[in-house]
């Protein structure tokens with residue numbers, strides 16, 4: 294398996310607060326790596342740093358995409374290289390229809406827009422194309438519907454790396470199974486997935502997992518192992534305990 298994303302010793306500070314500390318992780322082509330951790334531990338910040346959002350410039354560390362260091366690239370340049378992000382809170386686009394939104398993805402790749410391609414992407418996320426293609430992406434769609442449509446827009450772009458920021462939040466069980474199907478589709482296309490979540494159920498869809506606590510990776514392993522650790526041993530801790538805890542854990546992680 295070829296290496297797709299390599300993050301080495303990444304530190305991020307936002308407004309004088311240390312957000313990510315010494316993060317190292319790797320995603321191979323066609324592989325799903327889950328990042329799990331409690332609220333506020335830095336999961337979304339990690340995705341934003343990989344995507345290159347404004348202010349999310351690392352203080353230290355390197356991000357390699359297919360062997361090339363990308364920290365100096367803009368969001369657009371990273372997107373052109375095939376890096377995509379499905380937001381935790383999907384955007385609303387007043388006056389833009391589902392059809393137009395999905396078409397943008399195809400056009401950006403120089404592909405012809407056909408009804409078949411649009412419909413196929415929507416069906417993948419359990420959205421009935423006939424009912425939704427001409428609807429606006431605004432407050433008239435539910436949060437779960439917008440999340441699924443955003444996932445369809447990423448599928449259609451056939452990215453090399455996709456970061457899914459809590460794809461399970463606000464979606465029902467049917468859609469949850471669909472996320473599993475979408476991840477299998479990405480695997481078939483050899484796309485790497487960074488799956489961000491704070492629910493253990495999602496780890497079933499991953500090949501590898503890392504547990505982040507307060508901006509630091511405290512454990513890496515197979516999803517079953519990490520899921521169990523998260524369930525039974527990852528309890529809220531005071532700063533002092535945390536430092537004790539991470540010193541031991543981090544040494545083991547290496």
Ligand SMILES: Nc1ncnc2c1ncn2[C@@H]1O[C@H](COP(=O)(O)OP(=O)(O)OP(=O)(O)O)[C@@H](O)[C@H]1O
Nearest residue numbers: 307308310312331332333334335336337338339491
């Ligand atoms: N611009 C900012 N300035 C200062 N602190 C920030 C900024 N953005 C985020 N943070 C802080 O960084 C920490 C990590 O936030 P982040 O959104 O990455 O967490 P998360 O793991 O995605 O949480 P959740 O599970 O709730 O989505 C939080 O404590 C948050 O308050």
Ligand SMILES: [Mg+2]
Nearest residue numbers: 336337338381
């Ligand atoms: Mg988040």
